[in-house]
Amino acid sequence: MVYNKTEKVIAKQQNLRDKILKAAREILAEEESEKTSIKAIAKRAGIATGTFYLYFTNKEALMETVVKELYSELLYIIKKERAKYNNVFDKLQASMEICVQTFMKEKHLAKIFLEHFPEINTAFHAKFTDIENDLIQFAKQDIDDLVAQHLIPQQDTQVSATAFVGSFRQVIFSWISHGEPKDWDQAFNTLLEYNMRGLGRQKN
Amino acid sequence: MVYNKTEKVIAKQQNLRDKILKAAREILAEEESEKTSIKAIAKRAGIATGTFYLYFTNKEALMETVVKELYSELLYIIKKERAKYNNVFDKLQASMEICVQTFMKEKHLAKIFLEHFPEINTAFHAKFTDIENDLIQFAKQDIDDLVAQHLIPQQDTQVSATAFVGSFRQVIFSWISHGEPKDWDQAFNTLLEYNMRGLGRQKN
Amino acid sequence: MVYNKTEKVIAKQQNLRDKILKAAREILAEEESEKTSIKAIAKRAGIATGTFYLYFTNKEALMETVVKELYSELLYIIKKERAKYNNVFDKLQASMEICVQTFMKEKHLAKIFLEHFPEINTAFHAKFTDIENDLIQFAKQDIDDLVAQHLIPQQDTQVSATAFVGSFRQVIFSWISHGEPKDWDQAFNTLLEYNMRGLGRQKN
Amino acid sequence: MVYNKTEKVIAKQQNLRDKILKAAREILAEEESEKTSIKAIAKRAGIATGTFYLYFTNKEALMETVVKELYSELLYIIKKERAKYNNVFDKLQASMEICVQTFMKEKHLAKIFLEHFPEINTAFHAKFTDIENDLIQFAKQDIDDLVAQHLIPQQDTQVSATAFVGSFRQVIFSWISHGEPKDWDQAFNTLLEYNMRGLGRQKN
DNA sequence: CATGAATGAGCCTTCATTCAT
DNA sequence: AATGAATGAAGGCTCATTCAT
Numbered sequence: 010m011v012y013n014k015t016e017k018v019i020a021k022q023q024n025l026r027d028k029i030l031k032a033a034r035e036i037l038a039e040e041e042s043e044k045t046s047i048k049a050i051a052k053r054a055g056i057a058t059g060t061f062y063l064y065f066t067n068k069e070a071l072m073e074t075v076v077k078e079l080y081s082e083l084l085y086i087i088k089k090e091r092a093k094y095n096n097v098f099d100k101l102q103a104s105m106e107i108c109v110q111t112f113m114k115e116k117h118l119a120k121i122f123l124e125h126f127p128e129i130n131t132a133f134h135a136k137f138t139d140i141e142n143d144l145i146q147f148a149k150q151d152i153d154d155l156v157a158q159h160l161i162p163q164q165d166t167q168v169s170a171t172a173f174v175g176s177f178r179q180v181i182f183s184w185i186s187h188g189e190p191k192d193w194d195q196a197f198n199t200l201l202e203y204n205m206r207g208l209g210r211q212k213n
Numbered sequence: 214m215v216y217n218k219t220e221k222v223i224a225k226q227q228n229l230r231d232k233i234l235k236a237a238r239e240i241l242a243e244e245e246s247e248k249t250s251i252k253a254i255a256k257r258a259g260i261a262t263g264t265f266y267l268y269f270t271n272k273e274a275l276m277e278t279v280v281k282e283l284y285s286e287l288l289y290i291i292k293k294e295r296a297k298y299n300n301v302f303d304k305l306q307a308s309m310e311i312c313v314q315t316f317m318k319e320k321h322l323a324k325i326f327l328e329h330f331p332e333i334n335t336a337f338h339a340k341f342t343d344i345e346n347d348l349i350q351f352a353k354q355d356i357d358d359l360v361a362q363h364l365i366p367q368q369d370t371q372v373s374a375t376a377f378v379g380s381f382r383q384v385i386f387s388w389i390s391h392g393e394p395k396d397w398d399q400a401f402n403t404l405l406e407y408n409m410r411g412l413g414r415q416k417n
Numbered sequence: 418m419v420y421n422k423t424e425k426v427i428a429k430q431q432n433l434r435d436k437i438l439k440a441a442r443e444i445l446a447e448e449e450s451e452k453t454s455i456k457a458i459a460k461r462a463g464i465a466t467g468t469f470y471l472y473f474t475n476k477e478a479l480m481e482t483v484v485k486e487l488y489s490e491l492l493y494i495i496k497k498e499r500a501k502y503n504n505v506f507d508k509l510q511a512s513m514e515i516c517v518q519t520f521m522k523e524k525h526l527a528k529i530f531l532e533h534f535p536e537i538n539t540a541f542h543a544k545f546t547d548i549e550n551d552l553i554q555f556a557k558q559d560i561d562d563l564v565a566q567h568l569i570p571q572q573d574t575q576v577s578a579t580a581f582v583g584s585f586r587q588v589i590f591s592w593i594s595h596g597e598p599k600d601w602d603q604a605f606n607t608l609l610e611y612n613m614r615g616l617g618r619q620k621n
Numbered sequence: 622m623v624y625n626k627t628e629k630v631i632a633k634q635q636n637l638r639d640k641i642l643k644a645a646r647e648i649l650a651e652e653e654s655e656k657t658s659i660k661a662i663a664k665r666a667g668i669a670t671g672t673f674y675l676y677f678t679n680k681e682a683l684m685e686t687v688v689k690e691l692y693s694e695l696l697y698i699i700k701k702e703r704a705k706y707n708n709v710f711d712k713l714q715a716s717m718e719i720c721v722q723t724f725m726k727e728k729h730l731a732k733i734f735l736e737h738f739p740e741i742n743t744a745f746h747a748k749f750t751d752i753e754n755d756l757i758q759f760a761k762q763d764i765d766d767l768v769a770q771h772l773i774p775q776q777d778t779q780v781s782a783t784a785f786v787g788s789f790r791q792v793i794f795s796w797i798s799h800g801e802p803k804d805w806d807q808a809f810n811t812l813l814e815y816n817m818r819g820l821g822r823q824k825n
Numbered sequence: 826c827a828t829g830a831a832t833g834a835g836c837c838t839t840c841a842t843t844c845a846t
Numbered sequence: 847a848a849t850g851a852a853t854g855a856a857g858g859c860t861c862a863t864t865c866a867t
Contacts, residue, residue, distance in 0.1 A: 022851080046836060057853045059839080068837070138390060145387070165394070165403040171387050172380035172407045179379020180372060183349070186342060190369070199369035203376045207411030250861060252829095261828040263864080272862065430847090454840060456850095465849040467843080476841065546798060553795070573802070573811035579795050580788035580815045587787020588780060591757070594750060598777070607777040611784045615819030634830085658857060669832045671860075680858065 026064045028054045033075055038117035079118060080140045086111050087147075098160070098210065101151045102201060105177055109197060112181045113189060145174045152208060161209040173204050230268045232258040237279050242321030283322060284344045290315055291351075302364070302414065305355045306405060309381055313401060316385045323389050349378045356412060365413040377408050434472045436462040441483050446525030487526060488548045494519055495555075506568070506618065509559045510609060513585055517605060520589045527593050553582045560616060569617040581612050638676045640666045645687055650729035691730060692752045698723050699759075710772070710822065713763045714813060717789055721809060724793045731797045757786045764820060773821040785816050 032054035036045055047068055051061045065071040090107040091100045112118065149170035155161045180200050190196040236257035240247050247253065251272055255262045269275040294311040295304045316323040353374035359365045384404050394400040440461035444451050451457065455476055459466045473479045498515040499508045520527040557578035563569045588608050598604040644666035648655050655661060659680055663673045677683040702719040703712045724731035761782035767773045792812050802808040 025851090044835090047838085048836080058837090059854060060852055062838070063851065141383075142387075145383075164406070165396075165400050168384060168394070168400050168403040169407055171384045172404055175381070175383020176376035176379040176411075178383060179345075179349075180375045182342075182379075183346070183375050187346075190371070192369075196369050196372045199372040200376055202368070202413075203373055203411040206413055207380075207407040209406075209410055248861095251863080252861075255829095262862095263829060264827055266863070267826070452840095455842080456840075459850095466841095467850060468848055470842070471847070546794075549791075550795070550799075553791075572814070573804075573808050575802070576792060576808045576811040577815055579792045580812055583791020583794075584784035584788040584819075586791060587753075587757075588783045591754075591783050598780070600777075604777050604780050607780040608784055610776070610821075611781055611819040614821055615788075615815040617814075617818055637830090656856090659859080660857080670858090671833065672831055674859070675830065 022064075025054075025056065025060070029056070029061060029064055029071070030075060030078065033071055034079075034117065037075070076140065080143075082118070083108070083111065097151050097154045097158070098205070101148070101155075102205075104147070104151075105201065105204070106197070108177065109181055109200075113184060116185060141174065141178070145170045148173050155208065155210075160211070164209065169208060172207065176200070176204060176207075229258075229260065229264070233260070233265060233268055233275065234279060234282060237275055238283075238321070241279070280344065284347070286322075287312070287315065288347075301355050301358045301362070302409070305352065305359075306409075308351070308355075309405065309408070310401070312381065313385055313404075317388065317393060320389060323385065345378065345382070349374045352377050359412065359414075364415070368413065373412060376411065380404070380408055380411075430472075433462075433464065433468070437464070437469060437472055437479065438483060438486060441479055442487075442525070445483070484545060484548065488551070490526075491516070491519065492551075505559050505562045505566070506613070509556065509563075510613075512555070512559075513609065513612070514605070516585065517589055517608075521592065521597060524593060527589065549582065549586070553578045556581050563616065563618075568619070572617065577616060580615065584608070584612055584615075634676075637666075637668065637672075641668070641673060641676055641683070642687060642690065645683055646691075646729065649687070688749060688752065692755075694730070695720070695723065709763050709766045709770070710817070713760065713767075714817075716759070716763075717813065717816070718809070720789065721793055721796075721812075725796060725801060728797060731793065753786065753790070757782045760785050767820065767822075772823070776821065781820060784819065788812070788816060788819075 029050065032050050033045075036050055036053055047061050048058050050071075051058045054061075061071075065074070086107055087104050090103045094100045094103050145167075149166050152161070152164075152166045152169050152173070156163060156166060177200065184190070233254065236254050237249075240249055240254055240257060251265055252262050254275075255265045258265075265275075269278070290311055291308050294307045298304045298307050349371075353370050356365070356368075356370045356374050356377070360367060360370060381404065388394070437458065440458050441453075444453055444458055444461060455469055456466050458479075459469045462469075469479075473482070494515055495512050498511045502508045502511050553575075557574050560569070560572075560574045560577050560581070564571060564574060585608065592598070641662065644662050645657075648657055648662055648665055659673050660670050662683075663670045666673075673683075677686065698719055699716050702715045706712045706715050757779075761778050764773070764776075764778045764781050764785070768775060768778060789812065796802070
């Protein structure tokens with residue numbers, strides 16, 4: 010009985026924490042860049058201002074959590090997709106495809122990731138940059154593999170990986186901002202081809 | 214005499230407006246993200262706080278102007294450099310090279326352009342995005358030319374141009390954040406090759 | 418059985434109330450002026466925040482109780498010491514000596530009494546003042562006795578008593594703040610002589 | 622003309638700063654211990670909250686200024702009075718008399734000095750303690766003189782000075798709290814005699 | 826035109842107290 | 847009785863903008 014109660018309470022707490030995170034993400038994703046004040050977030054989450062501080066030490070902690078959450082969500086999706094392939098080209102390709110699809114489908118996520126984050130605060134911006142770097146490092150590993158397997162020519166893989174991620178980032182952002190292209194498949198294919206050629210994949 | 218005086222006054226006005234813009238850019242470019250308050254900017258410009266509002270309707274207007282200014286400066290540099298070449302490939306290449314060089318040389322400019330802007334305000338961010346889009350459009354024109362001349366294969370040139378700019382943006386940003394690579398020339402060459410191959414330039 | 422249980426319950430209640438009081442005193446006496454929030458006190462007492470309000474109507478009530486407690490403790494010590502002497506001079510002297518000794522020995526008590534209390538709240542401060550007044554009244558009784566016995570000259574005994582207590586208060590506080598004097602006995606003797614002379618005790 | 626204007630402005634500024642200080646002192650001296658919030662002080666001073674921060678860096682700075690002001694006022698009064706006498710006994714006596722008179726006349730000053738200060742904040746409390754120490758040191762100098770001149774017996778003058786100041790402090794505070802005695806002169810004389818005897822002045 | 830003092834809404838955070846469980 | 851999550855009124859402070867001079 011007591012045990013049950015505890016479980017309920019914990020569930021409720023988790024629930025509230027999630028509500029706050031959800032509220033924060035909603036507000037960040039909002040078209041009209043609403044006030045991201047704690048007051049506004051609390052109101053959105055349906056709680057009192059003070060309650061917020063029962064779940065997060067301060068505003069920065071909330072923001073950091075939002076970033077980490079988004080990041081791990083993205084990483085999870087990518088990893089799951091990559092697992093389906095053996096060939097490194099395919100893995101790389103799949104990573105990008107799922108990435109683009111995810112952002113296009115969950116615009117709110119994209120909004121925060123690509124557009125809204127930087128504006129919040131510098132320390133925050135740095136955090137976000139770290140994520141981009143992580144993604145670049147993941148890409149670099151794949152590219153290093155490809156070089157090792159002589160599937161692509163020798164190159165500064167750090168630069169290639171950065172260029173690779175950058176091109177996707179820009180395209181995704183552009184699609185989110187100005188709407189997706191009519192012929193999505195062709196557009197995506199162009200993007201993919203661009204990067205595969207860029208890496209130096211041999212036409213076989 | 215009166216005429217002369219008027220000219221002086223106008224000159225003085227322009228002078229003051231420029232001083233404010235210069236102050237704003239300096240503060241934005243500062244390593245330590247100083248206070249970007251109007252008071253701080255005015256102080257730096259050597260004027261009173263209230264005077265600021267004689268030259269700009271509000272803070273947002275100032276920021277918009279700063280963006281536009283930076284943009285036109287960048288464009289001017291690119292255009293001047295492009296004029297030196299006839300071949301479209303060379304023009305494209307030159308554009309990018311001068312772009313990278315400029316950002317690397319004038320870090321303050323880069324700081325504002327790539328790092329500082331977004332954090333300021335959303336409306337602002339949108340404005341910055343416009344600039345990126347313009348750059349993409351310029352690239353697209355070149356790429357369209359290249360397609361028309363059958364120097365590169367048929368492709369969704371909008372996407373290619375976006376990918377092209379995105380890859381440069383990311384690399385520049387990375388170099389600014391983490392320091393330039395030791396072998397700059399090789400790194401830059403990798404970047405260039407990546408994009409040239411990406412576009413599908415025929416090895417001749 | 419039931420009766421017994423009731424006793425237990427009452428005992429437990431008293432126990433909890435005491436725990437709270439102890440916690441409050443501990444926190445108030447702490448060197449680093451810790452948070453004196455109800456939450457902190459409850460935590461220290463090992464109870465939930467809400468439980469506090471089952472034993473005290475509010476924070477002020479707790480503080481009032483702490484004051485009264487300290488006061489009665491002090492009074493108890495003084496009375497016990499006084500009982501050992503018959504001569505009024507000796508009683509007065511003994512009162513002061515034990516008072517000084519107590520404060521010096523139990524610095525935590527002194528901390529609260531002389532230093533920490535006033536800062537908490539005004540109503541509180543008034544309460545503390547009442548205690549000082551009581552001490553003054555006790556001193557006055559002794560002094561009145563001495564006057565009645567013609568051991569000291571006629572005087573405004575209310576003023577003398579106030580001066581008497583004030584001088585001790587200041588010296589104790591100074592010793593607590595700046596450390597005791599090296600030659601404690603001589604210093605205390607000076608203090609005592611000062612007041613005995615002040616009262617007009619005849620050198621015999 | 623311009624010069625005149627500047628003077629006016631400076632005068633007005635000083636005026637405002639004084640208004641704030643006055644408001645703060647008033648609120649601190651108030652019977653009902655009103656909120657000493659910046660908002661309340663600003664309101665009392667007839668200015669906006671933000672204006673306060675044009676004249677004081679923060680709340681602590683205000684409080685420190687209030688303390689220093691009160692202190693220098695008190696010191697000025699004492700010094701002026703002491704200058705009238707040559708004999709050290711007379712100086713000491715005069716110091717105390719003017720001190721008592723000042724506090725009794727300007728109750729608001731006394732209220733802050735003796736009662737209200739400590740409650741505000743610990744750092745503050747320390748500052749106030751410093752003032753008491755200064756007064757004690759002044760008294761000690763006089764007492765040292767008296768000892769050197771063999772007008773009073775050898776003694777731990779630090780303790781005597783502390784006792785001396787403490788007795789006055791307590792009496793003044795008591796009079797402020799409970800009203801002055803009917804026969805003020807006699808009461809004050811008792812206090813004075815108490816301390817003179819206490820110091821060991823030879824009846825001549 | 827220029828000034829810079831003045832404004833006040835708004836921000837983040839704390840904490841005494843309440844209340845559903 | 848006991849809990850501790852929830853509340854929301856303050857509090858100190860900042861800063862874009864206004865306005866009297």
